[in-house]
Amino acid sequence: MQDVDTxxxxxxxxxxxxxxxxxxxxxxARRFDQPEDCCAAPGSTAHLLRLLEDEAEHEARRRARDASYSAPGHVTALGAVIATHALRQAAPSLPDSLALVPPHSVGARVTRPGPA
Incomplete structure (x- = not known):
């Protein structure tokens, strides 16, 4: 199994x-609001894996020439993968357990999730 960045x-x-x-x-990268991924911190491995799965579904529909394929949806999904991967590359040493504040936030910083 390949790692997520590969x-x-x-x-x-x-x-x-x-x-x-x-x-x-x-x-x-400017808005970074993925409501369907509310349980995964933006930039985390779990978040990127979810985005990759979503993009793979779009790709499968495109290759199958499925009538439900949406080019704008595929562009959005692939764009989210690219933006999330860029965020991970910008801060590669951060562990996945940290939640990243969106880069457009004033005084962007890393915060720890609160206790469960």
Whole structure:
């Protein structure tokens, strides 16, 4: 099994899809609100794995030429993967147990999750 960062680096997608996703990644990095991932801290391995699973579902529908395939949804999903991977690369030494404050926050810093 590959580690999550290797999986991101070895993704192979059409150039136009990647170009659009890079634009979406800039927007995702600015807002970083993924409500479906409320239980995983942005930038954590769990968060990135969830995003990779979502993107893989879009890719499977694209390859199957499924009528339910949504190009804008795929761009958004791939953009979120790119933005999250960039966030992880910007702070590689942080353990997954730390919750990262979105980078656009004033005085961005690392905070520990509260007791359960």
């Amino acid at each position: 999986r991101v680096r070895t993704l192979r997608r059409p150039r136009l899809l990647v170009a659009a996703a890079r634009i979406a990644a800039g927007q995702a």
